[in-house]
Amino acid sequence: MLKFIVRRALWTIPVVLLVVFMTFVMMRQIKGNPFQVTERAVPVSIQRNLDRKYHLNKPWYTQYLYYVKGVFTADLGPSLVQRNQGVNDIIKEHFPVSLKLGGLAMLWAVVFGIPLGIIAALKQNSVFDYAVMTVVNSGYAIPNFLIATLLIYFFALKWRAYTPFPTNGWGGPSSWVLPAIALGHAPMTFFARIVRGSMLETLQQDYIRTAKAKGLRWRRVVGLHVLRNSLIPAVTAAAPLLGFLITGSFIVETIFGIPGIGKYFVTSVTGRDYSVTMGITIMLSLIIIVANLVVDILYGYLDPRTRDVRT
């Protein structure tokens, strides 16, 4: 098991290098020196100093090495627009907010999605099952900007008297509820669908018939034999889900005016603050790479077959 974890962890290094390289190459394709897009013309001497300071006068591979070194020493360089701030500062300031929002959304998704999926599967073709499936289908079809907007429209405006949620900002717990639901809705329905589907599939398996033939109590058959096998897909799905959560946070943070990393990413793109764009992209990718690593290890723990075959 340990060997598996180590090998899997080592494999992330080339992946990180590849992602950094791709991002770096892509960012270099964007035309123009970042300092020249600003409205004010910068004197040539200052331009040269800036270039030197940020290694912009070096060949691209040197720049790349500098950047890789930066990534591994957790220094993502300065912001190109906000002169006094480094990308690190910006991430440090905005990331905790996003982390909290994402965590709450995930909590919402897991706490409601998994039980819904389990009950729907156990009561297949019942009214409850149909109701869950309707909500689930709405979850991936309705874009989350509509869900976010409607949540604000009803809970923060229409029914303001009964449901005291603010329309935007990131203050106390009451301001966390609506964004977390808006962001967590799609993952919630996703969990419900995955768990329901894999439960139904697992219930058909031969080994479940064996468990019943052994005379085990229904509780144990479902609680151990069925759940253990049908939660595996839910765990493996959690990593790509994170990618979706990130995408969704761009929208939800923008709509609710939450000072998180997603909103700042959008700002950095429109403001052409490329080093911030790049820094955030790499950081988000790193998070996903690590999440994949964790999921693979968890998967290895849950499904013993993979321990022997996987690298």
Added chain:
Amino acid sequence: MPLLAVNNLHTFFKTREGEVRAVDGVSFTIDRGTMLGIVGESGCGKSVTMLSIMGLIELPGRVVDGSAVFQGRDLLKLKGATLEDIRGHEIGMIFQDPMTSLNPTLTIGTQITETLRRHLGMSKQQARKRAIELLQEVHIPNASSRLDDYPHRYSGGMRQRVMIAIAISCNPKLLIADEPTTALDVTVQAGVLDLLHELRSEHEMAVIIITHDMGVVAETANDILVMYAGQVVEHASAYDLFDRPEHPYTEALLEALPQVEGEGIRDGRLRSIPGRPPDLIDPPKGCRFAPRCAYAGLDDCAVVQPELREIRPGHWVRSRHPASERVAQPVGVG
């Protein structure tokens, strides 16, 4: 009193095309400590019969009628919890495909001990100790060290041995083996069969062994039940059945069996049975074997369903043209 008496069992499956009469009036009995072989082609209802007895038929399937009296209690009428107490405790069951019958995410140890703890109320340590003994009993080498392995580390034959260990762990009165060797390599089949016989005499269990291969039950079963299209077509002692098969279907099955030695060895060619089993949604009105039977057409047996009758003491057959009553040559055969 027989250990298990199944009477007039009907199990149907609802499908879009109609109701499949998978088991259509099956009756048989089995005594303590004896071995019954149930033989038939795939889809003839032999597995469904066993699953019905165990209460393991899932929707869209449904036991429509009949009884299965086991030690004085009708299994088909028992409530869930009571039936659970009998399953795995007094009746053990093993299945065809050992590769899929064990839970891949639990250790072999867990899967053996959970039965022991459930039915015999053993503590963790007791159950573990007993599990090791059981693995030794089914001839798994290094039993104590292999207890914590997961099923994927076991070969097919070994897994079937584990399944057997689980099935016999609570000393059941009856062991149902549903095609226990079909999915195994030929080389390990004999070993698993030998093990079953060995355990039967040690534990004084009755065994029902389901197979499509006459050879599997030829030497060891006391009685043999031949099923075709959801019905019993012949039921006799093994000796009598092999010696004097009566039903044309049984004859055909025996002719399909390769013979290596002994008198009456045929000219080296195996016969296959022409045609396919009938559609069980809308089965033939008369004898279900009639469409494939060489003797059908001599009378109205293709229209009127023949009864299962006792042609001589202990030998039951469902045919108008059993071998011992035949005078005419088969239709169309020279």
Added chain:
Amino acid sequence: MVTDRRSEFEATLTRTAEARGQEAGAALQRASLLRDAIHRFIRNRAAVVAAVAFVVMVGFVILTPWLSHGSAYGVDFAQAYKSPSWAHPFGTDEFGRDLLVRTALGGRVSIAIGFAATIAIMIVGILYGAISGFAGGRIDDMLMRFLDALYGLPYLPFAIITLAIFGTVNFWTMVVALTIASWFTTARVMRGQIITLKENDYVRAANALGARWYRVLFRHLLPNTLGVILIFVFLELPGVVLGEAFLSFIGLGISPPKASWGTLAQDGYSAYEAHPYIIIIPSLAIAWLILSAFFVADGLRDALDPRTRET
């Protein structure tokens, strides 16, 4: 969300490939297989309803601008922010433009981008997957490692960077950005399909008989993946449409006065407090398209999946 939906299909699709390979090997006529599949699809009520809904939506976006006399571009402030009525079934926007016509025109843009990007994704994915699966060995290993590295990265940042590289947002840059961000799954599935089909006896026989590689690939392998490709068209399309909507919503859509459903939703968002219908309509149009496409994909999958044949 959409990505995950696609990966859910992977397992069943492999099974389909196995069965299809066997059937093809058994020299069954392809026509009868097709007839079988069509028959099963038609008997699947949800799939038929979805197919009709899909056609209705496509018909709506194509026909409405010709049939309706509402003005999509003419500015008339007297008509601004009219709620839905007989004259304007979907109401009007801040410039008094008819939203029925604008929704249809926006749909044309969204669906056109959707189809163009889907085709591009198919081409890239099929090529990559087929090469990887067909070549096998080292090449396959390398290509898949690369794909693994990209898999699960947040696609939106990369799409956004791609748009930034182009500097402008128009139909074609949008298509490229969306393609770059989402060709991975198709590639992976196609590789799986090719590998499964390659294992079939009839392909081995063809190889043993000395058939040339391109004949094996084009005669035996690719034609048998057509069903799966069709399924993937219906799985990718909604993902791409949603991706376009997200990008438009955060301000990276194609420029006005042209509109897509995403930019219409963004317009609606800026006025949701007083006129919520403006954001609801394009959002529901997106949901309609996504749901119908998914259920069509589901129906196709079931029609091609051998396991559903029995019941």
